[in-house]
Amino acid sequence: MRHFYSCVFMLLFCSLNALAQLKVAPIFANNMVLQQKEENYIWGEAKAKESITLSTSWLEEEIKVKADKNGRWKVAFSVPQADLKSHTITIKGKETITLQNVLFGEVWLCSGQSNMQMSLGGNYNQPIKGGNEAIANSTNKYIRHCTIKREKSTVEQSNCKAKWEESNPNTSPNFTAAGYFFAQQMYQTLGVPIGLVNATWGGTRIEAWMDKEILSTQYPSVELPETEAKDLSHNTPTILYNTMIHPIVGLKIKGVLWYQGESNIKLNPIEYYDIFPSMITRWRELWQQGDFPFYYVQIASFNYPKELPAYLIRDAQLQTLKKVENVGMATITDVGEKWNIHPMYKKEVGERLAYLALNKTYGFHNIQCTGPIYKSYEVVDNKIVIEFDNVPRGLTSFGVPIQEMYIAGQDSVFVPAQTRFTRNRQLEVFHKDIKKPLAVRYCWNNAFVGNLFCIGGIPASPFRTDNWKENNKKNETPQK
Numbered sequence: 001m002r003h004f005y006s007c008v009f010m011l012l013f014c015s016l017n018a019l020a021q022l023k024v025a026p027i028f029a030n031n032m033v034l035q036q037k038e039e040n041y042i043w044g045e046a047k048a049k050e051s052i053t054l055s056t057s058w059l060e061e062e063i064k065v066k067a068d069k070n071g072r073w074k075v076a077f078s079v080p081q082a083d084l085k086s087h088t089i090t091i092k093g094k095e096t097i098t099l100q101n102v103l104f105g106e107v108w109l110c111s112g113q114s115n116m117q118m119s120l121g122g123n124y125n126q127p128i129k130g131g132n133e134a135i136a137n138s139t140n141k142y143i144r145h146c147t148i149k150r151e152k153s154t155v156e157q158s159n160c161k162a163k164w165e166e167s168n169p170n171t172s173p174n175f176t177a178a179g180y181f182f183a184q185q186m187y188q189t190l191g192v193p194i195g196l197v198n199a200t201w202g203g204t205r206i207e208a209w210m211d212k213e214i215l216s217t218q219y220p221s222v223e224l225p226e227t228e229a230k231d232l233s234h235n236t237p238t239i240l241y242n243t244m245i246h247p248i249v250g251l252k253i254k255g256v257l258w259y260q261g262e263s264n265i266k267l268n269p270i271e272y273y274d275i276f277p278s279m280i281t282r283w284r285e286l287w288q289q290g291d292f293p294f295y296y297v298q299i300a301s302f303n304y305p306k307e308l309p310a311y312l313i314r315d316a317q318l319q320t321l322k323k324v325e326n327v328g329m330a331t332i333t334d335v336g337e338k339w340n341i342h343p344m345y346k347k348e349v350g351e352r353l354a355y356l357a358l359n360k361t362y363g364f365h366n367i368q369c370t371g372p373i374y375k376s377y378e379v380v381d382n383k384i385v386i387e388f389d390n391v392p393r394g395l396t397s398f399g400v401p402i403q404e405m406y407i408a409g410q411d412s413v414f415v416p417a418q419t420r421f422t423r424n425r426q427l428e429v430f431h432k433d434i435k436k437p438l439a440v441r442y443c444w445n446n447a448f449v450g451n452l453f454c455i456g457g458i459p460a461s462p463f464r465t466d467n468w469k470e471n472n473k474k475n476e477t478p479q480k
Contacts, residue, residue, distance in 0.1 A: 087102045106195065143180070379437060
């Protein structure tokens with residue numbers, strides 16, 4: 001009887017192995033962009049121990065590997081400088097797969113929640129400013145977009161569903177709007193193909209994009225899922241990392257564009273000061289590409305309920321600049337919408353992310369990429385003098401009084417302040433009735449329209465000079 005079951009097992013195993021077909025991971029497909037001037041990887045599945053041969057239209061020699069005992073295979077190959085030509089990749093085993101219309105260029109992963117997910121065609125009753133014009137002018141075979149299908153799982157998946165497309169008026173309405181405007185500016189400046197990988201899902205907390213190992217070891221208070229994914233919200237910790245990030249770890253990328261934070265406001269915003277830098281570091285560890293560029297968007301103004309301190313998430317994002325190497329933050333204090341959590345001004349978002357990449361990653365140092373960042377203050381007579389970083393040519397409000405600047409005196413009550421620019425690239429803040437000022441705050445509330453900029457037109461981040469307790473109603477910043 002034991003011999004009988006052994007024979008049945010062997011027959012079943014051999015049958016399943018015989019059915020195994022050559023497959024390539026779905027992230028590698030027609031129309032894709034490969035990261036130029038780097039060693040890239042491609043992987044997939046085949047029969048156990050099957051010999052796999054990779055050949056390309058640009059490499060003279062074939063590359064041969066064998067699938068492991070589980071049928072998994074992976075090939076490393078070099079990609080030269082972008083040449084604006086269409087290339088092919090052929091993978092041969094028992095079957096043959098050919099990837100066509102492949103370009104070399106710059107590959108950026110776009111991830112986060114709804115403001116990165118928001119498409120160029122807009123949401124229902126929520127437009128993209130200039131979106132229709134952008135769609136009409138979007139024909140460009142050198143801008144490519146890959147959509148990772150939104151799925152969830154409580155365990156790490158080997159594959160995801162992905163689709164690469166060329167940019168044109170039929171495809172671009174479904175592209176990430178912020179990502180598209182980023183790619184448009186990047187292509188215009190660099191003149192090489194730009195590939196966007198869109199792994200986004202609206203309404204998601206940062207923990208959904210993190211793996212089980214880091215959450216269980218560093219954040220034990222985070223409840224990890226124990227039931228099947230179909231019974232869980234897409235906002236559940238690990239559930240999107242498993243399906244939308246883990247399957248593409250190893251894809252050679254230039255860097256990450258991230259827009260997220262809104263869904264962490266109602267949880268524990270204080271924890272965001274630590275967990276956001278940890279997520280960046282962890283993704284870099286998993287990718288094993290060193291400290292690749294990670295550029296993110298500071299969340300926009302919105303009229304959140306008073307008990308939800310969105311300004312703490314913005315401050316956590318600001319402080320991340322000091323905690324993690326090779327990061328940058330796009331500020332958008334000027335383009336939020338008080339009654340719309342999905343601001344229409346995604347062109348400004350995408351272009352400011354592009355300015356960060358062009359300056360910090362590609363060496364175009366005369367492109368200003370960061371707005372004024374609060375550095376220090378000094379009380380001089382009845383004024384507070386603010387000093388900023390990132391203002392090589394000074395400050396401006398483009399000819400109108402600065403809004404959302406508040407000052408407090410001995411009574412710790414904040415009132416609207418007057419301001420004056422100095423010749424030393426500083427800002428004087430004062431109020432005629434406050435003789436001994438103690439603190440200044442700028443855009444330190446949920447909803448606002450900021451108008452303090454560097455000369456390059458990049459807005460200042462919200463800031464405060466004090467560290468007073470947030471639950472003290474006496475020193476709250478007025479909310480308009």
